[in-house]
Amino acid sequence: MKATIYDIANKAGVSTATVSRALGDKQETVRPETRDRILQISNQLNYRPNSLAKNLAKSTTSAIGLVLPEIQGDFYTEIVKGVDEIAFSGGYHLIVASSHSRRNIVESLLGFMRESLVDGVILMIPSMNGHLEEVLANYKIPVVIINDIHAFDKYDIVSIDNFQGAYSIINYTIKSLNHSKISMITGPSGNYDSQMRKKGYTAALKDAGITIRKDWIIEGDFTIKGGELACSRILSLKEKPDVIFAANDNMAAGCYNASESLGFKIPEDICIIGFDHIELGNFLRPKLTTVHVPVSEIGKTSTKLLIKRLRNKDDKSIEPQHIKISTGIIIGDSVSKLNN
């Protein structure tokens, strides 16, 4: 049978309270020789505290919940990796729940919260969800939200600087490469990242004095297939743009496919810009020009934030923090330079 705290107390001739104190993290008042004796016996019996009992007694689980949207591709692996690494070094376990055919984000979240299964939650919200606000308001476990969203200002938020990323790369395309006929394939309409990327795009155009053409803004869905479809539509327009700015690399890859099958050469006939800088982009030919997003940084930062919150749970005074992760530009060969 597994050794319990009672066994140790017995063998050491002390009470369970003393054993608990000697073995606990917080520096408790135990005489050094007593502590040593307890530690030794504990080792000898190969004692491991039962975390279930500890959880119940302390109403705490040392676990962090990570709620992800429908998982696909590199992106999420990086997030999980970043979160896991920080969680682990902070002494937390990681419970993940991704939404899929049988479950949505809110359900995952509720599952965590209702059962007090985790001490805190990292929540990645790609787009607005009806019940979400209500759920968040009803349970008061610390939450860190990953997304570029302002409806949740009272929570800690970690977001990619989508606006800046899009603005920079479009600005570069205009100013340094002399382009002005730039179209965009957005993500799904409700998606926050997509919305901000679009704002960056329009702002850069506007600041450069370029009129925005609504017919050059096509809605995509962040998938490769979706990119293919949208690109085909753009390439069959009577008045074609010179550049397609896809709201993510997946769709940019779709553009490569469509261009290839429609006989458009990149970058001579059509230029492509992506967003995310996933591995895939490095293998597209010509190399994809895109916006670098430090994905695992997002996971790490949110976890750090959450853990800080958990460590100061009583101190309600700390203001919600909003951290923006900045992006960078990756210059590939998928956008040509125009001679003006």
Next chain:
Amino acid sequence: MKATIYDIANKAGVSTATVSRALGDKQETVRPETRDRILQISNQLNYRPNSLAKNLAKSTTSAIGLVLPEIQGDFYTEIVKGVDEIAFSGGYHLIVASSHSRRNIVESLLGFMRESLVDGVILMIPSMNGHLEEVLANYKIPVVIINDIHAFDKYDIVSIDNFQGAYSIINYTIKSLNHSKISMITGPSGNYDSQMRKKGYTAALKDAGITIRKDWIIEGDFTIKGGELACSRILSLKEKPDVIFAANDNMAAGCYNASESLGFKIPEDICIIGFDHIELGNFLRPKLTTVHVPVSEIGKTSTKLLIKRLRNKDDKSIEPQHIKISTGIIIGDSVSKLNN
């Protein structure tokens, strides 16, 4: 304050035992009208059982642990997704632990087992690890191992049919495409998947009466960079092979890079074959010929196996199951047909 089972018992004028029975899963002996009353009050109070208390009382957690090797790329996302989906529908939570700079597989495993944090574990072991056997022997939580490994025959195992996959594609290359000068870039020497893929490769050659050249078997490390390096070495041999079989797609992608920079055209000057069929391969040009591995199937199958085990925990008689997930061939354009 959150409602407890006591509050319900009070309000309903029954004992906590009855409430517990009425609310529990197993069809207990409670009079219908009593059950109804309890259910009603439970709803009214918005009662949610405290899972921590339940865990302690039942010494069970309804959680499955998933231990992954160093996470990178598509592959693992698919596994997590598959596991999560099945775990969820079986009423289990998913706790993941990946090894990384600060932790290795055995540590993750120990963490789960020592603290009785999970009811069972799904363990992905890429290569032999000293303490592993010992750890597994010492704790008797149900374990499902994902890998092509025979040292652990007494556990449930789910494995990719690496041998068959490699054999088939090499055989196809020989028989249908008339190649005979086929080299291989393996994975890290200790890696089980790699070992079996190599066996499939050598068996196919041998069966076709082709002599195996040791100098055409180069060790790689499953990374893109590693593939690049190994490929360069092969391409600078005095006697070059016509085909390079990379033990995974990542390395195959590296081969593309190396071939490009050394001026070798695929498939005219050198042919490339991969393994895994990750998304990336679809974007290589020419399209990569590779072995399809149904990754999320692996996750799903192992989880089903584990849950079955957990549901029949007492029944020790069930023999360890060894399930092989079969692979398929994806024919791209990276291997030319020789006229013999």
Next chain:
DNA sequence: CTCAAAAATGTAACCGCTTACATTTGTTAA
């Protein structure tokens, strides 16, 4: 050496649910 304060340890309730066993209530057959 004495005594008050500080340090160390002990006692036992508690976290909220489950469940073996005891008790009460209901049902059925003679």
Next chain:
DNA sequence: TTAACAAATGTAAGCGGTTACATTTTTGAG
């Protein structure tokens, strides 16, 4: 009607820790 048995419910002891409060031991100033 009643004995015998089944069904429904109650009692209370866990599960294995934590911790408020009580008690004992140690320490050190006077």
